[in-house]
Amino acid sequence: MSWETAVLWIGAFSTLALYSVLYKENPVYRVAEHVFLGIATGYGLFVVWKDVLYPMWYKPFIVERQWAWIFALVAGLMYYTVYSKKLAWMSRVIMTTMMGLAAGLAFREFFGAWVPQIGKSFKPLYVSVNNEAGQFDLAQTIISSATNIIFVAVLICVMAYFFFSFEHKNRVAKGSAYMGRWLMMICFGAMFGSTIMARMSLFIGRLDFLFRDWIPLIK
């Protein structure tokens, strides 16, 4: 048996072992699950050393003798002082420093990712559209305007649901918040539908492996 064939059979056995839980909880599934967890953890440790610690810290520090990298080691070790009552203050120093750093950087991320969203939410309710010949296009104008009106209405309703500064006693506030809840439910439904599609894709991926590579049924 060649190495490729052995890998193929191990892959097929592992796939079937993991799917066996659909029938019922069983020892074969348990073994496969633990083997996968063990391999993933071991592989993760190896990758952290090979791709992160060795090229980014060990090599510059030990091989290239850039001694300033000792501070990274000290900062890293400060996290572990959390286990000592006497030295725990050191862990708080490094944690608060990193939290401050993260908070500062988050500002930039917020502006880069979300400010354009806020700007683009202010849509005109009436959009005049001209066709390629430069003439007024009534159908496209209606479609574009209706799209923007729906967008703004949905935005207001959903925001009304999350507006807690006053009690939703007013009919308008109550109605829009109620509508906002329904609109969010529709959104969550779409998200769940996409999740089902994604999970089915993973299943098809495994079927393709089993019935194309292992048992050549799919041509």
Next chain:
Amino acid sequence: MQPLPTRNWEDILGKIDRRLVYIGLFLFTLAPLVGRWALPLNTTEPTKMLKKAFDGLPQDKVVLIASDWDAGTQAESRPQLTAVVRYLLRKKLKFILFSVTTPTSPQLGQTVVERAIEAEGMKDTWQYGTHWANMGYRIANAPWLRNFARSIQDAMKNDWKGVPLAKLDVTRGVDKFGPEGQVSMLVDVTGSSSIDNWYAYLSPSKVTIGLACTGVMAPEQYPFLDSGQLSGLLTGMKGAAEFEQLTEQKGFALAAMAGQSFAHLYIFIMLVLGNLSVILGTMKKRARG
């Protein structure tokens, strides 16, 4: 002698063994794949937008592909990356691969590109180092991302085998994003939230950003498409299949969509039957008072 309890439809439907349901799903998914049955596939606007974005790219710049997926999402991400790379090959656009979320991505991405080059019959004409490269994996913490947005050369330095970027034709001088830079577009093929990094750090550079994400992530990405931060979007395996159809490729995703469509049909039927069982049961209870 006691009479045998009569079994109603609602009882039968409500008590189907889940293992039978799974077997049904298995058969409904496998049969179209084996029999090559297909349902019509409509190409959606986000996919067309991505193709349009590729079509507008200049030949003298490179496309950066963030290949951020691993074995967990390969059923969706692999066909997406394959479809995108094959189209770039047809357009003769040079590209550079890199990863920031999963250390296993560079190897997976490398294999996909090599197979795509083979599938397009360009093994002798499209060379590593000259037309494409793989810069490997880097940890995307905030300081590194800031540096990357400012200078690709400084942030990356080497390809995945440790060869300096200055020694490879395709990466030499590639340093900046946007209209003034050497990178015309960034496409993120991802199974995680790596796209958030590019919104945050690359949006200000005005570089064109495309996304190929898993189905789970897609609904959250539509607002970015609407705001113009994204130039196109492939949603899971369906997105890959639409892109294959649009660019006339014969790939895995189009074939797999047959199984996907029939599986959805089966789930839909099961949902209707399950709900029917509950509704019938409730109606009978109400009728009995």
